[in-house]
Amino acid sequence: MNEIIFFGQNQSPILIKNKPNKITKPIQFKFENENENEKQIKQISSGRFSTIFLFKNGKAIEYSRYTNQNPSKIQIEENIQKVTVGYRNEAILTIEGNVFAKGRDINSKNPKEFINISSLIKDKNDRIIEDIVCGAQSIYLLTSNQNAYGIGSNHNGQLGFDSKTIPKTQKPILMMKNVSKIFSGNTSQRVFLLNSNQELFVCGWNNHGQVGLGESRKEKKIQKLTKIKNIPKGKIIDIQCGYIYSIILIEIENENENPKRKLYSCGRYLFNGLGKYTYEFTEIKSSLFENDNILEISVGCYHTLILTSNSKLIGFGDNFFCQLGTGDTEPQPIPIQIELPELRFNENISNYHISCGEYNSFLYYSPFLSFSFFQS
Structure with missing residues (x-):
C-alpha cells in the first residue's frame, strides 16, 4: 500500500483530474x-513538464504534458533503481548500472525517446553508473570508479568548462575524478561535487550568489570547478539547489550529545530561508527545528521543504502556486510549519519522504529508503 500527499501546481502535467490548477492545502493523491x-x-521526481513515480517493483509511470496528460508506463526492460527529472530532461538509472535519458539537450533529433547515455562514455571502465542527478538542462552521472560526468547544456558553465568552447554536449564528458556525491536540482544551472575528503566544488550560474563562494566571487558564471573554502565544518549530508539559492544539510559531531544536523543557505532573499541576501553559506535558524533532528530536505524552483524527526513538515520560499500548502499564496521568507492531514502510516515519520517539483510538493510513504538515494 502507498500513501502520497500532494499540494501545489496541478497543470502541465495535470496530476489530479477534476481538481483546480492550484491545490491549496495538502491532499491525498x-x-x-x-x-x-x-x-x-x-x-x-518532478519537474516543469513531467513527474515520474517509481515503484519498488522496479517499474515506473510518467505524467507528462506531451502525452495528453495521461500517465504512461516507462518502457525500460531493466529494473529501475532511480529516476530524476529536470526542466526539460529526464534520466533513469537501472539496477544493472545503465542510464537512459531523454530531452532536447540530450537527444535533439528525438527528444521524447530514451537513449542509453552511459554507453556513450568513451572509457568502458566507467560505464557502470552508481548515481544520477538532473540539473535544469543537464544530467550528471557518478560512476562506480567515482568519476563524475556531465551531458547536456553548458551555457552557464554547469558542466565545468568554458561555455564558448563547449556550449552543449550530447555525449557525457568527464568533469572530475574522486567524486563521492553529486548535487544539483530540477531548475538548477549549477552543480556541486563532493570528493572523498569532504571537499566541495561548484560550477555554474551565479547571478544571485547561489554557488556559495562569498562576496569575492560575484561573476555570473563560474565556468571552472572551484573549491568552496568557507564551507561550515561537519559531514555534508545533502545539498539541494533552487533556481537562485542553495540549501546544505550538515551533520555536526558533539562530544557529549548525538550528532546535530544544521541547515545553511546562500543566494537570494525571500527564497533562501534567511530573510536576507547572502553570498556564502549562512545558518538558517528556527525554533521549529532548533531542538529537533532534520531528516530530509527538498527544494523546488523557489520553495523548500524540511521533514523533521518530530513529525513536522516545515517550508519556506515562494508560494504563488500554493506549493507550501498553507492554503494561500503568500510567500514565506522564513520557515513555517505546514499543517498535514492525518497520515495513514504515521507510526514512524522517518518512513516518509519529501520531493519538491518545480512548483508542487509531495510527501510520500516509503519505508527502508536510504538517505543517499534521495531526490533530484
Whole structure:
C-alpha cells in the first residue's frame, strides 16, 4: 500500500483530474488506475513538464504534458533503481548500472525517446553508473570508479568548462575524478561535487550568489570547478539547489550529545530561508527545528521543504502556486510549519519522504529508503 500527499501546481502535467490548477492545502493523491495504488512507492521526481513515480517493483509511470496528460508506463526492460527529472530532461538509472535519458539537450533529433547515455562514455571502465542527478538542462552521472560526468547544456558553465568552447554536449564528458556525491536540482544551472575528503566544488550560474563562494566571487558564471573554502565544518549530508539559492544539510559531531544536523543557505532573499541576501553559506535558524533532528530536505524552483524527526513538515520560499500548502499564496521568507492531514502510516515519520517539483510538493510513504538515494 502507498500513501502520497500532494499540494501545489496541478497543470502541465495535470496530476489530479477534476481538481483546480492550484491545490491549496495538502491532499491525498491517488492514481486513477487502482492497481497503481496497491504498489509500494519508492521515489517521486518532478519537474516543469513531467513527474515520474517509481515503484519498488522496479517499474515506473510518467505524467507528462506531451502525452495528453495521461500517465504512461516507462518502457525500460531493466529494473529501475532511480529516476530524476529536470526542466526539460529526464534520466533513469537501472539496477544493472545503465542510464537512459531523454530531452532536447540530450537527444535533439528525438527528444521524447530514451537513449542509453552511459554507453556513450568513451572509457568502458566507467560505464557502470552508481548515481544520477538532473540539473535544469543537464544530467550528471557518478560512476562506480567515482568519476563524475556531465551531458547536456553548458551555457552557464554547469558542466565545468568554458561555455564558448563547449556550449552543449550530447555525449557525457568527464568533469572530475574522486567524486563521492553529486548535487544539483530540477531548475538548477549549477552543480556541486563532493570528493572523498569532504571537499566541495561548484560550477555554474551565479547571478544571485547561489554557488556559495562569498562576496569575492560575484561573476555570473563560474565556468571552472572551484573549491568552496568557507564551507561550515561537519559531514555534508545533502545539498539541494533552487533556481537562485542553495540549501546544505550538515551533520555536526558533539562530544557529549548525538550528532546535530544544521541547515545553511546562500543566494537570494525571500527564497533562501534567511530573510536576507547572502553570498556564502549562512545558518538558517528556527525554533521549529532548533531542538529537533532534520531528516530530509527538498527544494523546488523557489520553495523548500524540511521533514523533521518530530513529525513536522516545515517550508519556506515562494508560494504563488500554493506549493507550501498553507492554503494561500503568500510567500514565506522564513520557515513555517505546514499543517498535514492525518497520515495513514504515521507510526514512524522517518518512513516518509519529501520531493519538491518545480512548483508542487509531495510527501510520500516509503519505508527502508536510504538517505543517499534521495531526490533530484
